[in-house]
Amino acid sequence: MTVDETAVEERVRAFLARHDPAATPPLDFLRARFDAGLAWVHFPEGLGGLGAPRELQSVVERALTGTPQHDVGRLAIGLGMAAPTILAFGTEEQKRRFLRPLWTGEEVWCQLFSEPGAGSDLATLATRAVRDGDEWVVDGQKVWTSGAHFARWAILVARTDPDVPKHQGLTYFVCDMRAPGVEVRPLRQITGEAEFNEVFLTGVRLPDDLRLGAVGDGWRVAQATLMNERVAIGGAPGRRGGGMLAEITETWRNRPELRTHDLHRRLLDLWVEAEVTRLAGARLREQLAAGAPGPEGSGVKLAFARLNQALSGLEVEMRREEGLLYDDWTFRRSESVDFFGRGPGYRYLRAKGNSIEGGTSEILRNIIAERVLGLPAEPRADKNVPWKDLPR
Amino acid sequence: MTLLYSEVEEELRAAVRDLLADRCPPAAVLAGAESAPGRDAELWKALARDIGAAGLLIPEDLGGAGASAREAAVVLEELGRAVAPVPFLTSAVMATWALVRCGGDAARELLGELAVGETTAALAVSLATSPYALSTPPAAVRAEAGRLTGRVTAVAGADAADLLIVPASGALYAVDAADAVVEVVTSLDLTRPVAMVTFDGTPGRPVGADLAPLRAALAMGAGLLASEQLGLAEWCLATTLAHVKERHQFARPIGSFQALKHRLADLWMEIVQARAAARGAADALARTPGAGAADEGGAGEVALAVAVAQAWCGTAAVHAAEECLQLHGGIGMTWEHPLHLYLKRAKADEIALGTPGDHRDALADLADLPAPLPA
Numbered sequence: 165m166t167v168d169e170t171a172v173e174e175r176v177r178a179f180l181a182r183h184d185p186a187a188t189p190p191l192d193f194l195r196a197r198f199d200a201g202l203a204w205v206h207f208p209e210g211l212g213g214l215g216a217p218r219e220l221q222s223v224v225e226r227a228l229t230g231t232p233q234h235d236v237g238r239l240a241i242g243l244g245m246a247a248p249t250i251l252a253f254g255t256e257e258q259k260r261r262f263l264r265p266l267w268t269g270e271e272v273w274c275q276l277f278s279e280p281g282a283g284s285d286l287a288t289l290a291t292r293a294v295r296d297g298d299e300w301v302v303d304g305q306k307v308w309t310s311g312a313h314f315a316r317w318a319i320l321v322a323r324t325d326p327d328v329p330k331h332q333g334l335t336y337f338v339c340d341m342r343a344p345g346v347e348v349r350p351l352r353q354i355t356g357e358a359e360f361n362e363v364f365l366t367g368v369r370l371p372d373d374l375r376l377g378a379v380g381d382g383w384r385v386a387q388a389t390l391m392n393e394r395v396a397i398g399g400a401p402g403r404r405g406g407g408m409l410a411e412i413t414e415t416w417r418n419r420p421e422l423r424t425h426d427l428h429r430r431l432l433d434l435w436v437e438a439e440v441t442r443l444a445g446a447r448l449r450e451q452l453a454a455g456a457p458g459p460e461g462s463g464v465k466l467a468f469a470r471l472n473q474a475l476s477g478l479e480v481e482m483r484r485e486e487g488l489l490y491d492d493w494t495f496r497r498s499e500s501v502d503f504f505g506r507g508p509g510y511r512y513l514r515a516k517g518n519s520i521e522g523g524t525s526e527i528l529r530n531i532i533a534e535r536v537l538g539l540p541a542e543p544r545a546d547k548n549v550p551w552k553d554l555p556r
Numbered sequence: 557m558t559l560l561y562s563e564v565e566e567e568l569r570a571a572v573r574d575l576l577a578d579r580c581p582p583a584a585v586l587a588g589a590e591s592a593p594g595r596d597a598e599l600w601k602a603l604a605r606d607i608g609a610a611g612l613l614i615p616e617d618l619g620g621a622g623a624s625a626r627e628a629a630v631v632l633e634e635l636g637r638a639v640a641p642v643p644f645l646t647s648a649v650m651a652t653w654a655l656v657r658c659g660g661d662a663a664r665e666l667l668g669e670l671a672v673g674e675t676t677a678a679l680a681v682s683l684a685t686s687p688y689a690l691s692t693p694p695a696a697v698r699a700e701a702g703r704l705t706g707r708v709t710a711v712a713g714a715d716a717a718d719l720l721i722v723p724a725s726g727a728l729y730a731v732d733a734a735d736a737v738v739e740v741v742t743s744l745d746l747t748r749p750v751a752m753v754t755f756d757g758t759p760g761r762p763v764g765a766d767l768a769p770l771r772a773a774l775a776m777g778a779g780l781l782a783s784e785q786l787g788l789a790e791w792c793l794a795t796t797l798a799h800v801k802e803r804h805q806f807a808r809p810i811g812s813f814q815a816l817k818h819r820l821a822d823l824w825m826e827i828v829q830a831r832a833a834a835r836g837a838a839d840a841l842a843r844t845p846g847a848g849a850a851d852e853g854g855a856g857e858v859a860l861a862v863a864v865a866q867a868w869c870g871t872a873a874v875h876a877a878e879e880c881l882q883l884h885g886g887i888g889m890t891w892e893h894p895l896h897l898y899l900k901r902a903k904a905d906e907i908a909l910g911t912p913g914d915h916r917d918a919l920a921d922l923a924d925l926p927a928p929l930p931a
């Protein structure tokens with residue numbers, strides 16, 4: 165039986181009748197919400213969902229406005245990337261072990277993919293995982309790892325077979341960030357703070373039951389993560405005029421002395437672009453209701469990055485003298501990932517990362533060109549060569 | 557008129573570049589950005605005195621070099637290329653040009669000190685002041701019987717200045733910076749932070765009877781800022797080219813991907829245009845007589861050249877810095893790599909002395925392209 169809007173509303177009512185949001189400790193409330201299937205309705209029953217169409221999530225969110233929430237900025241990688249990957253490739257045991265604390269925020273996740281030598285060309289990564297009985301021993305270096313300093317678990321891609329072409333010798337793991345041999349060092353960002361890190365993995369032992377998917381199938385699993393990541397970054401549901409647009413439109417409305425014809429024209433252009441991007445995201449989510457995101461999801465992430473950069477850049481310019489200021493350069497390790505917070509200067513600088521993180525805009529254009537439009541790929545020298553023989 | 561560089565200009569460039577290579581490498585600027593934002597007093601001394609950059613725009617009879625905006629522009633290209641934390645634009649261009657245009661004994665005496673780099677000055681106006689927004693004088697500071705009271709925000713170069721040139725009650729006053737309160741505020745641009753300057757019954761000596769010199773100084777500043785933006789953009793392009801040749805992904809240099817080649821070819825062309833526009837503005841400004849007004853047609857030509865240069869170069873510099881960041885990937889988002897200093901300077905420069913939009917608006921008149929009729 166498919167669950168419809170009325171059924172979801174009924175579920176929320178029943179849940180709220182049993183768990184008073186004002187009287188229940190926040191964590192208990194979130195756990196109960198997960199157990200009631202109201203965490204992510206498109207997940208299966210028993211795993212925080214109702215097996216319902218994805219777009220009904222908005223019904224839940226509306227009905228539960230004002231109740232205790234988890235910190236989406238802090239949990240973004242868990243919610244947007246780890247969870248759908250675990251759901252698609254994890255064993256029953258892994259799903260039961262990881263999904264609930266992931267969603268409630270009891271366990272934060274990070275993403276150990278990029279390396280100094282492997283960014284856009286992720287499949288060339290060099291971190292090794294070598295089997296030792298029931299365990300894997302991992303050695304290597306990861307970089308740009310957002311939130312590694314507060315993460316309990318990581319999704320990790322490592323090379324298990326250097327003798328086959330690069331896409332074939334990869335395996336996907338869950339990495340215990342508390343395991344001996346995991347060392348996290350902050351990397352300071354242009355905003356002044358350190359959101360991301362370098363992570364050194366030295367003789368880290370992971371039990372085989374932390375492997376996600378088959379040995380050698382890591383590229384396929386990672387693709388699922390990345391497709392989800394792009395939809396998570398770019399395709400999150402938003403209201404009309406929300407997100408980065410909200411900041412600049414508020415300034416525009418409240419500060420008539422800053423208005424000029426030139427800025428007005430440009431703001432209107434961006435407003436339209438934001439609105440059509442929002443609608444494209446909404447349409448994509450409807451299409452996704454049925455299945456896993458495909459390469460089309462790259463489009464919304466591409467548009468999201470462009471828009472955030474254009475809007476935040478325009479806001480700094482529009483504010484003139486205030487645009488010359490910055491709130492605080494003090495070095496600190498951030499506790500969450502925040503695209504829209506703080507002042508206009510911060511927003512402008514942080515938005516620069518939007519076209520790099522989760523696949524650069526150039527790589528996303530290649531994906532759209534080759535996998536959506538079906539254009540031929542460039543001739544490649546690195547596809548059928550054993551990884552160990554690739555020029556580096 | 558020429559848009560090329562003269563031999564003298566190239567020699568000056570080489571001297572400045574050598575000094576900066578020696579004394580102001582990116583790592584040093586980055587380190588200084590936090591410990592002493594926007595200030596390298598030793599470097600400034602060497603530039604101002606040893607190279608004589610402080611006196612470039614000052615007539616020879618006052619101890620200056622009697623050079624022109626063209627030479628000052630070349631210095632600014634190099635300072636932009638190094639995001640050098642020195643007050644050349646604010647002191648040796650803007651404050652100096654205001655005093656040159658004031659004429660008069662008081663101004664001339666101060667110019668003598670500025671020429672030898674003994675004194676550093678700043679104009680006490682917001683860096684965000686548009687040269688076109690001055691038809692009504694800024695009312696931030698009042699003058700009464702030689703005492704100034706009021707506050708000016710977002711003043712660039714004030715922290716390095718001994719002398720402030722202050723517009724107050726429709727005239728210009730010279731104030732010892734030590735008598736005012738100068739508070740540097742946390743700024744987007746780490747290499748040219750702005751300050752809040754407060755006067756509270758502060759003694760000021762009249763140096764200019766009206767604000768015409770201030771307007772001239774803002775126009776000179778805006779026109780020459782284009783050269784700083786040019787130098788900055790050139791550094792970004794050069795640094796990006798070096799990176800994309802070096803960095804390999806997919807078993808080849810990323811610069812071999814046509815998508816990036818085309819982007820960089822476009823950026824190169826944008827900078828070619830920026831260079832021509834910046835040179836055009838410098839050349840036009842160089843032909844403005846040092847004192848008194850130019851003839852009407854001439855003044856229009858200068859204003860047009862300045863507006864064109866600013867409308868183009870402000871955007872080009874930001875674009876170059878943004879491309880530089882993007883094509884560096886993750887490294888571009890780090891504090892450790894100096895390119896963020898360029899991005900922050902470029903973004904602040906876009907606001908400085910009129911936004912590109914202000915300069916385009918000005919072109920409505922200057923290029924005779926009237927705005928649409930009101931609906």
Ligand SMILES: Cc1cc2nc3c(=O)[nH]c(=O)nc-3n(C[C@H](O)[C@H](O)[C@H](O)COP(=O)(O)OP(=O)(O)OC[C@H]3O[C@@H](n4cnc5c(N)ncnc54)[C@H](O)[C@@H]3O)c2cc1C
Pocket residue numbers: 274275276277278280281282283284285307308309310311360517520521522523524525526527530803805806810813815816882883884885886887889
């Ligand atoms: C804020 C931020 C947070 C991040 N968080 C994480 C994280 O939590 N976990 C994680 O694993 N990674 C993370 N990353 C890393 C991110 O995924 C990589 O930076 C990104 O994939 C690019 O890799 P790179 O930095 O090595 O750049 P490179 O791959 O070296 O790219 C440099 C430039 O070359 C271009 N380029 C590369 N190949 C091509 C091509 N074929 N055609 C055209 N252009 C090309 C790129 O688009 C880019 O402009 C984060 C990055 C940022 C900026």
